[in-house]
Amino acid sequence: MRSVFQYVRPSCLEDAVQFLGKNGAETVILAGGTDLMLAMRKGDVECKYVMDVSRLKELKVVSLQGDHLVIGAAVTYTELVESDLIHAQAPVISAAASCVGSEQIRNVGTLGGNVGNASPAADSIPGLMVHNARLEIVRRGEFITKPLSEIIMGPYRTPLIRGDLITKFLIDRLPHPYHAVYQRIGRRRAMAIARINLAATARLGPSGAICDFRMSIGSMTPQPYRALSVERMVIDKRPDQGLLTEVAALTTAGMLKLSGVRSSTEYKKPAAQGLIIKSLSELFGIPINEGESQ
């Protein structure tokens, strides 16, 4: 059954915070509505108020603040793709945004909504993880900051409660120059949600050895995965095909330890290994043998 609710659209963040302070427990946040409207149509969401935050200018900001790139929660995928600042400071995030759904979805779907929905296949999450993203959240009038790794607790599970408003993301700026790659395997090309996705960045020293490497993989583990031990293992090594194969094997083993073996493992394990080798060969500019990335 469809629920009856009152639609509210505050004109500034202060008004939104005030409203949520009083009515937060009965209010659901609406941004682009691409996930929420489906859930409401199915009757999965009951509430007294739906608060539309999609036009709050405080949630549309994209700016540099010291060591951070700030991205407002209501920034859409199209805006992520079109922002020169995001392209320069966090290319994995613009690349991921360009892969999302269709033009219509990219025009209204937001970064805050992608994280709020917490799908394990969400395109934005690996890139945000690579940049150690933190979220600013207003809870009952109080501003708090939490790492993204604490926000995605499992598939479609977050510690957010009714009335919590994500206002912005604080993204680490990485030392320049660095290489970056985002790739995903979907069910089909158009409108496909990623089955496995990967974001990685790397910086090479003057000798060609790796001095900084970050990699995050989505859809394989209950929580977003950063391959931290593998990231440390490759430091001071020169990237070559042998190293990429080792990285793929170790990363996949690490993820399987967390997720356990399931019916999808037979497909996902070789697919993840192939995706890692293909993505990292692009990242480091290493040609790969036919079959290595299959």
Ligand SMILES: Cc1cc2nc3c(=O)[nH]c(=O)nc-3n(C[C@H](O)[C@H](O)[C@H](O)COP(=O)(O)OP(=O)(O)OC[C@H]3O[C@@H](n4cnc5c(N)ncnc54)[C@H](O)[C@@H]3O)c2cc1C
């Ligand atoms: C056809 C189709 C194709 C899609 N393709 C992709 C794809 O390729 N990749 C992908 O990752 N996703 C895809 N999606 C899913 C969806 O578009 C994204 O998850 C999108 O980012 C959701 O953003 P939204 O602004 O529409 O969120 P909404 O639907 O408005 O909200 C989603 C959830 O987040 C909460 N929320 C939203 N904003 C905030 C906020 N500021 N603070 C607190 N909570 C908030 C809402 O209450 C709700 O629970 C697709 C969806 C459809 C329908």
